[in-house]
Amino acid sequence: MKELLFKIFPDSFIRFIFNKTLRAYTIYQSYNYDRKRYKKYSDSFLMKKQNELIGNIIKHYHVFEKGLTMPNTRLGFGQPKLIVLINECLRYIDLFGANEPQLKHAVAVIKEYENFHAENNFALEDNTLENLKKINTLNIEGPVSKQLVQSSEGYFKNVMAPFDEFSFSRHSLRNFKDLEIPMSSITEALEIAKKTPSACNRQAWRTYIFTDKALIQEILKIQGGNRGFGHLADKLIIVTSELGVFGHSFERNQAFIDGGMYLMNLLYALHFKKIGTCPLNCSNTPEKDKILQKLCSVPQSEVFICMIACGFPPDEFKLATSPRYDINFTNKIIG
Ligand SMILES: Cc1cc2nc3c(=O)[nH]c(=O)nc-3n(C[C@H](O)[C@H](O)[C@H](O)COP(=O)(O)O)c2cc1C
Known part of the structure; x- marks a missing residue:
């Protein structure tokens, strides 16, 4: 078969087609390799792994860090998201304990959010207060965070x-x-x-x-x-x-x-x-x-x-x- 092909078509043409097909295949195969790894290890399906949970906690507490440093912070901002963050922290603590530095910082940011609203005499929703109580009763050591001025x-x-x-x-x-x-x-x-x-x-x-x-x-x-x-x-x-x-x-x-x-x-x-x-x-x-x-x-x-x-x-x-x-x-x- 190979010999027949070489007889019919010039060498350079066959090599060109072969290289093109091979390269297209290796590109496909390599992206497939990446795809499988990303699917398996990224937090896209949020299982219970430590990296996945902490990655989400960091991503979510950063929303509050940003919110607290805005030119005009809107009082009461992001309460549904705060409840999600609190529950992610509670889940992490339940599974892996409270010693992770980024987890501690997340708790510190949650407390900063609470203090910021207390200082501004803003009444948070009952649901938010209940969730804040859950995290506060854990007495996780560490200072309340303070965004930089x-x-x-x-x-x-x-x-x-x-x-x-x-x-x-x-x-x-x-x-x-x-x-x-x-x-x-x-x-x-x-x-x-x-x-x-x-x-x-x-x-x-x-x-x-x-x-x-x-x-x-x-x-x-x-x-x-x-x-x-x-x-x-x-x-x-x-x-x-x-x-x-x-x-x-x-x-x-x-x-x-x-x-x-x-x-x-x-x-x-x-x-x-x-x-x-x-x-x-x-x-x-x-x-x-x-x-x-x-x-x-x-x-x-x-x-x-x-x-x-x-x-x-x-x-x-x-x-x-x-x-x-x-x-x-x-x-x-x-x-
Ligand atoms: C690739 C990249 C994308 C980012 N996207 C955003 C964004 O969409 N919005 C935002 O407010 N900050 C964004 N940031 C800023 C990060 O939140 C910030 O770099 C990180 O929290 C570290 O803080 P620092 O830059 O003050 O050291 C991004 C940073 C990088 C490197």
Whole structure:
């Protein structure tokens, strides 16, 4: 059969077809491998595993951290979600105990929410109070959390400091004043960020800078994770990554890795230029992806990495604490 094929068709043609089929198959097989792993280990089906529960707890307490740092925190916000969070914490404690640092922080944020409403003489709903009682009776040790209060001067005071201090001084900002960022500051930040290393120096990142306020709002409405502060953004940067510079199944995630590295570098560069930023996820469903590509004039060959809401900070504002794990938890030294 093989010989017959080689007799009928030129060598190069057969090799071309063979390579194409083989590559298409390995791409299919590799995505299938990823798909199975994601289905098995992600928290999409929320079983009872520790990672799945704590991931959800962090995601849910962060909503309250953000809510408490908004330019205008709405009293009584998110009570149904608070009840979900409380019950997730209770479930976690029941299954795994109360020693996890992020679990303790979740409880601390719940208490901060309660205190914030008490200080503002706001009566929470009976159902919320009952659930708060359940978590309070557990007497989980640890301080009540307090979101950070910062001044614009303090926020940028370490931009020329050694890297450790500089890095610790960057926080996501969810409050912007009504002042235009000069385009030159953005391009200077882009000049710095382009030093990001990338696989074989292929520099797949692309950026789209939006200045039109109406278009920014249209895009942010679809993004969805900027309620309460997105309307204050002066500029919006969208970071994407070009798939065309990568090939074969084994490079299927490289666009996201290189794009993510660029994103971090750009966040630092903008902080260095004294521009406040909040990264905004582009974790899109296929439908949302297509809508955003069209709206943002992003070619189909590019994948979204992240959006960055940009603006100058007001004189005084709040920042979410977003505490990090001890490195002993996230790091393993292998002998
Ligand atoms: C890829 C990515 C997506 C994010 N998406 C959002 C978002 O949609 N809305 C939001 O308010 N914050 C978003 N954030 C900000 C995170 O909540 C924040 O980085 C995290 O809590 C750590 O806090 P820090 O940036 O102040 O250190 C995102 C951050 C990253 C890196």
